[in-house]
Amino acid sequence: GKALADLDKHAIWVCPMYPLFLEWFYAHPEHHEDITTLPALIELTGEDARKASAMYGYRRPGPDAETRARKAAETKR
Numbered sequence: 001g002k003a004l005a006d007l008d009k010h011a012i013w014v015c016p017m018y019p020l021f022l023e024w025f026y027a028h029p030e031h032h033e034d035i036t037t038l039p040a041l042i043e044l045t046g047e048d049a050r051k052a053s054a055m056y057g058y059r060r061p062g063p064d065a066e067t068r069a070r071k072a073a074e075t076k077r
Contacts, residue, residue, distance in 0.1 A: 002026075003023040003025075003026055004019055004023075006022070007019055007022065011068065016051075016052040017044075017052040019052075020044060020048050020051070020052055021042065024042055
C-alpha cells in the first residue's frame with residue numbers, strides 16, 4: 001500500500017516521523033517477515049528531517065467516527 005493513504009484510512013495517532021518511517025518500511029520488503037531485521041538507525045535526508053520536525057504527534061484526519069464504527073461492525077461479522 002501507500003503509507004500516507006493507509007495512515008489516512010485508519011486515522012491513527014502518529015508522531016511526525018512515523019509517515020517517513022512507514023514509507024521507508026514499505027520500500028524495504030526484506031524486513032516485512034521479521035521486524036527484528038530492522039536496522040537500529042534509519043537516517044533521514046535533510047529535507048525529510050525538516051518535514052518531520054514538529055515536537056508533538058497528531059491524529060490523521062481519516063474517515064469520520066460514524067464511518068469507522070460502521071466498518072468496524074462489518075469486520076466483526
